[in-house]
Amino acid sequence: MSEASTAGFAEGVPLSLWLATAGGTDFPKLHGTVEVDVAVIGGGIAGLTAALALKRSGRSVAVLEAGRIGTGVTGHTTGKVTSLHRLAYTELDQTHGRSAARIYGLANQAAVEHVAGVVAAEGISCGFLRVANYTFAAAGDALPAVRAEAGLAAGLGLPAAFTAEVPLPFPVAGAVRFDGQAQIHSVQYLQGLAARVDGEGSFVFEGTRANDLQEGTRVRIAAEGGTVLAADAIVATNVPFGDHGRFEALCPPHRSYIVAAPLDTPALDATFISADEPMRSLLTVHLNGMTYLLTGGEGHPAAEPVDPASRHASLAAFARSQFGAGPVAYRWSTQDAMPLDGLPYAGPLNPDSRHAFVITGLRKWGLTNGTAAALMLADLLNGTPNDWAPLFDSSRAPSPTVTRPEVSTAPTPAGTGNIDGTRPDDAARQIADLAPNDGTVIETAGASTAYFRDEAGGIHAVSAICTHLGCTVGFNRGERTWDCPCHGSRFDVDGKVIQGPATEDLPQRPAP
Ligand code: FES
Numbered sequence: 001m002s003e004a005s006t007a008g009f010a011e012g013v014p015l016s017l018w019l020a021t022a023g024g025t026d027f028p029k030l031h032g033t034v035e036v037d038v039a040v041i042g043g044g045i046a047g048l049t050a051a052l053a054l055k056r057s058g059r060s061v062a063v064l065e066a067g068r069i070g071t072g073v074t075g076h077t078t079g080k081v082t083s084l085h086r087l088a089y090t091e092l093d094q095t096h097g098r099s100a101a102r103i104y105g106l107a108n109q110a111a112v113e114h115v116a117g118v119v120a121a122e123g124i125s126c127g128f129l130r131v132a133n134y135t136f137a138a139a140g141d142a143l144p145a146v147r148a149e150a151g152l153a154a155g156l157g158l159p160a161a162f163t164a165e166v167p168l169p170f171p172v173a174g175a176v177r178f179d180g181q182a183q184i185h186s187v188q189y190l191q192g193l194a195a196r197v198d199g200e201g202s203f204v205f206e207g208t209r210a211n212d213l214q215e216g217t218r219v220r221i222a223a224e225g226g227t228v229l230a231a232d233a234i235v236a237t238n239v240p241f242g243d244h245g246r247f248e249a250l251c252p253p254h255r256s257y258i259v260a261a262p263l264d265t266p267a268l269d270a271t272f273i274s275a276d277e278p279m280r281s282l283l284t285v286h287l288n289g290m291t292y293l294l295t296g297g298e299g300h301p302a303a304e305p306v307d308p309a310s311r312h313a314s315l316a317a318f319a320r321s322q323f324g325a326g327p328v329a330y331r332w333s334t335q336d337a338m339p340l341d342g343l344p345y346a347g348p349l350n351p352d353s354r355h356a357f358v359i360t361g362l363r364k365w366g367l368t369n370g371t372a373a374a375l376m377l378a379d380l381l382n383g384t385p386n387d388w389a390p391l392f393d394s395s396r397a398p399s400p401t402v403t404r405p406e407v408s409t410a411p412t413p414a415g416t417g418n419i420d421g422t423r424p425d426d427a428a429r430q431i432a433d434l435a436p437n438d439g440t441v442i443e444t445a446g447a448s449t450a451y452f453r454d455e456a457g458g459i460h461a462v463s464a465i466c467t468h469l470g471c472t473v474g475f476n477r478g479e480r481t482w483d484c485p486c487h488g489s490r491f492d493v494d495g496k497v498i499q500g501p502a503t504e505d506l507p508q509r510p511a512p
Helices: 017-021 045-056 088-096 098-122 140-155 186-197 246-250 308-323 366-382 424-433
Strands: 032-041 061-064 129-137 160-163 174-183 203-205 210-214 219-223 226-235 253-262 270-274 280-287 290-301 330-337 345-348 356-360 438-444 447-453 459-463 474-476 481-483 497-499
Touching: 017 186, 017 280, 017 330, 032 045, 032 219, 045 061, 045 098, 045 186, 045 226, 045 356, 045 366, 061 186, 061 226, 088 098, 088 140, 098 174, 098 186, 098 366, 129 140, 140 160, 140 174, 174 270, 186 203, 253 308, 290 308, 308 330, 345 366, 356 366, 424 438, 438 474
Parallel strands: 032 061, 032 226, 061 203, 129 270, 226 356
Antiparallel strands: 129 174, 160 174, 210 219, 219 226, 253 290, 253 330, 270 280, 280 290, 345 356, 438 447, 447 459, 474 481
16 A cells, blocks of 8 residues: 655645535525424534434424535545444444444444435435445454454444455455445435425525524524524534533544545445555545545544645545546545544433433444434434433443543644744735735734635635634645634634534634
8 A cells, every 4th residue: 555645735626526516405594483393403414314304203393504515524424324434343342342332333234224215215316326345454464453343243243244355456455344335425315315304394494503502491592594492402513512512522523534536447346444554445436427436544633733735645646556546536624523432422412401412423434323323313302212322322421441542622822823923024925925725824913814815816814713712723725724723623714614613703804
């Protein structure tokens, strides 16, 4: 698995393949007051799966999405729908025991079948494809771990087997294979869910950021444009709000990268992830007459400052050297909440919550973990017993056997973050020298300002102080975003929140 890094890598469009090819949605913004049985905040896989399940069980729902459907984490996945999560069963068996590993596996396998069932029953066109999924050992060192995972997973009742026959074009020592898994176009799937949620007394609102949630006789959600009153509410915004920061500490954000490059050679007929490092996630996708190889990996804690361009360059080099893939067509990154104890959270939003619930910590396997968590909460709200609930319980204490590295959640003082350290008298020159599509943070007279120059030469200026807890944002050249190194909030070049925990945009500053 040899590969090289190239600083300044900028091949292709900095956009998810799924978002680039899905078409748009046009749900209205919220205006006024709406009353429903269940309010769902977040139009990603967890929120929309819960919303549709609740609607089909006879409840009225309102989904509030801050942006457009699919533009969050779900629109930036690989599209794998699988219960094989690299070496998760070995990890969970060691940290939580055999029974926990079994429940996690059965919940995720049920999620695979739920997605298949929804696609068929609801007639959602999203490129759903049944495939095998592999965790492969590229080198012999990882072979014992792969063998152990296969044996363990099979013993848990999952469709697992060890195989030395791995359909990849480079040498592989062996793999765990799960049969009957799937891949989908994640944004088309979400759009299909949203279209079926909306109507008959239920609603999907886009461009409607929820700002506040209060529990009382009714849950009251204050949002841009109006208010939603509901008997129950589900917060499914990846990084929750209204939880007083509890889940930010339990589930620090982790970034990963993907490139999509055209492939002339035959497509893969399965999906893959390596057990070795550097981790590589692989699948092919047919779209608009093209075959794309998706190569993912290069993950790191969001708090770790890195050069995203070099991460994309490493993935592109791998795709080229191992598959003969062409120049990158699309490149993107995503962040997910990684639970320190390895298990998603689904249950009460706060310890004393009775009618406000949360789904988070989907550990980069949101298409199944998010589906399973959503079904579990739908059961909970309908008073239906669910065997998965204790394992995913959001009020559980952190496991004493946590082995994942802690990530600091303390804010760095403004001005000491990922910035260029510009002297005030250099500010005008530095702004004038900014190249198109580049950005910099300049500190003058006590104010940190983030400057971006667009293609046409225009300067976009916003405060560089993250609206979450006050760290200084840094410019992500790979995707032209302002990223916060503390807890992973991301903003576009005009300061609009792309990803929380921040819920407020960066204030505009006068352009020079
Ligand atoms: Fe927490 Fe920026 S300070 S995400």
